[in-house]
Amino acid sequence: MSIRILAPELVAQIAAGEVVERPASVVKELVENALDAGASRIEVEAEGGGRRRIRVADDGCGIPAAEVPLAFARHATSKLSTVEDLFRVATLGFRGEALAAIAAVARVTCRTRATEEHLGVELRIEGGRIIGQRPLVRPPGTEMIVEDLFFNTPARLKFLRGEGTEKRQIDLWITRYALAYPDIHFVWRHNGREVFSMPAVREPRHRIAAIYGAELADALLEVSEETEEVQVHGWISLPGVNRPDRHELVFFVNGRWVQDRMLPTAVLQAYHALLPSGRYPWVFLWVKLPPERVDVNVHPAKIEVRFRDPEAVFLAVQRAVHRTLRESTPVPVFQKAEIPMRTTEFSARPAPMPLGALVEKLEEEKASSGLPPLRVVGQIQARYIIAEGPDGLYLLDQHAAHERVLYEALQAQRQEGPLPAQPLLQPMLIDVSPEEMSLLEENRSLLEELGFRIEPFGPRNVRLQAVPAVLSAEAILSVFQDLLLDLQESRRPVEGALEAQLIRSICKRAAVKAGQVLSVEQMQHLVRALEQCAMPWTCPHGRPTILRFPIGQLARQFGREE
Ligand code: ADP
Ligand code: MG
Numbered sequence: 001m002s003i004r005i006l007a008p009e010l011v012a013q014i015a016a017g018e019v020v021e022r023p024a025s026v027v028k029e030l031v032e033n034a035l036d037a038g039a040s041r042i043e044v045e046a047e048g049g050g051r052r053r054i055r056v057a058d059d060g061c062g063i064p065a066a067e068v069p070l071a072f073a074r075h076a077t078s079k080l081s082t083v084e085d086l087f088r089v090a091t092l093g094f095r096g097e098a099l100a101a102i103a104a105v106a107r108v109t110c111r112t113r114a115t116e117e118h119l120g121v122e123l124r125i126e127g128g129r130i131i132g133q134r135p136l137v138r139p140p141g142t143e144m145i146v147e148d149l150f151f152n153t154p155a156r157l158k159f160l161r162g163e164g165t166e167k168r169q170i171d172l173w174i175t176r177y178a179l180a181y182p183d184i185h186f187v188w189r190h191n192g193r194e195v196f197s198m199p200a201v202r203e204p205r206h207r208i209a210a211i212y213g214a215e216l217a218d219a220l221l222e223v224s225e226e227t228e229e230v231q232v233h234g235w236i237s238l239p240g241v242n243r244p245d246r247h248e249l250v251f252f253v254n255g256r257w258v259q260d261r262m263l264p265t266a267v268l269q270a271y272h273a274l275l276p277s278g279r280y281p282w283v284f285l286w287v288k289l290p291p292e293r294v295d296v297n298v299h300p301a302k303i304e305v306r307f308r309d310p311e312a313v314f315l316a317v318q319r320a321v322h323r324t325l326r327e328s329t330p331v332p333v334f335q336k337a338e339i340p341m342r343t344t345e346f347s348a349r350p351a352p353m354p355l356g357a358l359v360e361k362l363e364e365e366k367a368s369s370g371l372p373p374l375r376v377v378g379q380i381q382a383r384y385i386i387a388e389g390p391d392g393l394y395l396l397d398q399h400a401a402h403e404r405v406l407y408e409a410l411q412a413q414r415q416e417g418p419l420p421a422q423p424l425l426q427p428m429l430i431d432v433s434p435e436e437m438s439l440l441e442e443n444r445s446l447l448e449e450l451g452f453r454i455e456p457f458g459p460r461n462v463r464l465q466a467v468p469a470v471l472s473a474e475a476i477l478s479v480f481q482d483l484l485l486d487l488q489e490s491r492r493p494v495e496g497a498l499e500a501q502l503i504r505s506i507c508k509r510a511a512v513k514a515g516q517v518l519s520v521e522q523m524q525h526l527v528r529a530l531e532q533c534a535m536p537w538t539c540p541h542g543r544p545t546i547l548r549f550p551i552g553q554l555a556r557q558f559g560r561e562e
Contacts, residue, residue, distance in 0.1 A: 009128050012074060012104035013153055018300035019101040022160060023050025023149055024169035025301065026106075029098035030144050031177050034058035035255075036079065036091045037142065040200065041185040044174055048191070049166030050149065057143040062114040065121040069133070071110075072125055074100040088292040092256060092302070104128040105156070106149045112142040127152045171195070175211055176257040179250065179284065182207035205235055208284060216241070216282065221328050223285065225320030229293060229312050232320040234285035236267070238328070239274035239538055241282065248282045253294060255286075259303050263287070266314045270321035273407070273500070274535065276542040283321075287313065326534060359521055371531045371546070376523045383514040385523050393549040398518065398526065400539035402511035403504075405529040406470065407540040410503050414449075421451035422469040430462050430480060437462070439487040443498070450502055452483070468506050475509040482509065504540045 006014075020026055027044055034042045037060025047053040063071055070076045077096030080086060086094065102108060103125040113120030113136070124132040150157040160166060167190055178186040178196075182204045188195040198210050209217035220235035249264045250257070267283050275281065295306040307313045374387035374394055385396040413419055432440065440447070440454055440462060447454060451468030467476050482505035490498040512518065518526070530536045530545065539545055555561075 009104065012100055012128050019098055020105060020149075021301075022169060023054060023166050024173050026050065026054050026102055026146050026149065027056065027170050028173045028177075028301070029093070029102065030054070030056035030146075031174065032092035033098070033144075034060055034142070035177065035181060035184070036093055037061045039141070039184065041187070043187040043189075044170070045189045046167065046170055046191075049160075049163035050170055051160060051163070051166060052147065054146040054149070055143065057141065059139070059141040062117075062120070062140045062142055063110075063112045064114040065117060065119065065135075068110060068112060068121050068123045069130060072099045072103045072108075072123070072130075076100070086297055087295065088290075089296050090254070090291045094296070100128070102146055105153050106151065107147045109145040109147075110142070111136055111138060111145075113138050113140050115140040176250070179204070179207055179211060180252045180255055180257060180286070204284070204286070208235060212282075220282065220284075221324050223320045223324045225316055225323070227312065227316050229289055229309065230316040231288040232285060232316050233288075234283070236284070236321055236324060237282040239271060239281070239325070239542060240544065242275055242279040243282065244279060246280045248284075249280065250284045252286045253305050254288055254291065254296075256296065256305070257303065258305050260305065262307075262310055262314055263317060266317040267321050270318045270325060273504070273540045274325060274538050274542050279542065285317065285320075287317065289313070359519075359525070371536050373531070374527050376520060376527055378520075379518055379523060381514075382517045385518070385527065387527060389548070391548075392551045393554065395547045395549070396527065396530070397514075397539075397543070397545055398516070398523075399511050399514050400543050401526055401530050401536075401545040403507045403539040403541075404533055404536060404545050405526065406507040406510055407503060408533050408535075410468075410470065410507065411500075414499070414503070418449040419451040420469040421448075421453060421466040422471070423453075423466045424464065424476075428464040428476065429457060430464060431460060432462055432484070434459075436484050436487070439484070443487060443490075446499060446502075447483075450499070450506070468510075470506065470510045472510070479506060479509040507540055 019029065023046065027046070027050065031042060031044065034056060037058055039058035039060035041059050043055075043057045045053075045055040067078075073096075075096045076099075077094060079091045079094045079096075080089070099108075104127065107127075108125045110123045110125075111120060120136040120138040122132075122134050122136045123130065150160070170190075171188075174186060174188050178184075178198055183200050183202065185198065185200045187197045196210075198207065201207055201210070205217055205220065205222070208220065216237070217235075219241045220237055223232060223234050223236055225232040246264060249267060251260060251263045252258070253260075263285070264283075267281070267285070271281055289307075293308045295308070296302055298304055298306050372389040372391065374389050377386040377388055379385055379398070383398060385398055385401075387394040387396060410419060437456065437460070441456070444454070451466065451470075452464070453466035455463045455465060457463040464476070464480065467479065471479055483502060486498065486501045486505055490501065512522075512526075537545060
């Protein structure tokens, strides 16, 4: 076959493949156009998961009659005029290809009237060719009807999934934009039935409630942070309200839903040590920065962005989330959603406090964590501490609580210098693999700063000469095994992560065990020490340290009216 220039219709169909993958991508592009047009109400309808028919109607600025055919030409846009504009895009669309791409692979009817004109227009296009145009009386705004998607590209039609799947993809996009723009009324109907109608609200939190329910919305904390360059605002869940996947880590950058790797990392690092492993928070964050600081022209469907200064954005997001989490000290309430309690300043840092030293004298200090002062009542199963607070009954997991206390103490000590080491009277000889040997070598200086002194002893053995002073003799072997595992898993680039992981392992082995009987004094000291913690409500692995049974709930469950 000789070389030929492709027919324009064919070029348009090929390009459509990038923009229009499925009915949901049509909905996404049309909703974006409605948003760019300044609509205050957007109605989306679909039939058959959008394969049969999609209709998006808005009350935005409309398209001037003379420009309507142009709107469907490739690379026709009203949103950019110079090359520089491409580097400061303030609208959702900017490439001028969505309408052309959609019209190339479907039957499209466009009805529109520009605000400043008296008469509207109806244009009909099939497979990229205009087949009809007539004047029309209608209110300002635009209505786009897209029927028989991929009718002329059977290969692509075959890739579509069932009605239910395609409908759910549309749900996802409408939900994203409904969240991103709470001040706009969204209506969504499928097969003639209303899926939802969400009137405009002033606060994004109310939109979150409309979509996910008031219970979740009430359990969220507000995040707000502004630097010279970046504005971060939104809502995040308390560590106790979590889910098994990352699907609800939602980010909008300048009003655009984006899929990004850096933003979730920043958030999850801020939750570090507050969530159990494999659990993720709910996060809805609106990130705003000047349009010239973010490149939106990096992905065909515009769902990825590139920041000019990624580090500034990363830090702003991480700091915002971290500060919010630190400032709220909720105690999980038994069998109910967590109730956040406002906190005072976190000033006092706990002194390092192995439980042996806790029988020593500890001066009364005002609780700084927001935990109320607790009176120890007793211990059950040699595992849990029962305590009374002003507003109810509290149950503490003694191991988790002590882990938290030790973790903060050791972290504080690390700010000052190396952790104290305790030489072993009888150095221990331990078998290691060549890989473990080299890991120990590579991390030698960090391990020494944490209190481990480990010397090679022949090709397959090391001699353990000293361990962190906080460890008791029987914990040494297991801590060393943890350490080898931590080192193996540490081959990821997050700086500081290895040290924190090692410290968590030390705490896990040093903390009082479940099954250990404690004296009332020991329990009292542990509770006091927890009150001093900056983040007392979870252990360093993210499990709860303390549960609260509100007094009112007890009364209700005993059938008392109070
Ligand atoms: P882009 O959004 O990248 O500009 P599109 O192909 O999606 O490209 O739209 C082309 C042009 O058509 C837009 O720039 C805009 O001027 C006009 N347009 C499309 N949809 C609407 C609408 N709902 N309301 C007003 N104008 C619209
Ligand atoms: Mg567009």
